[in-house]
Amino acid sequence: MLSARPDLKKYTALRFKQDVRRHPDAAGPGEDVVLVFMEALGLEPPLTLVCSDFHLEMEGYPIEQGAVIEIPLLPPGHRRP
Secondary structure (H helix, E strand, O other), rough: OOOHHHHHHHOOOEEEEEEEEOOOOOOOOOOEEEEEEEEEEEOOOOOEEEEEHHHHHHOOOOOOOOOOOEEEOOOOHHHOO
């Protein structure tokens, strides 16, 4: 999806602000579904990503209401230290 935005080619990373939404019992009794809506900061037109808390946890990102995280756009071998 990010590759569909030609304006993102000038960025090596984007900062996103999180809006965490918990849906109790959505996957069954006692099983919450947590979706994280992430708005990219400083982009016009705006860019919003939606993912599960599971995917962010796998990548080692915090999941907190209002948290700002930076996500690299380049593959690991092309990132700056």
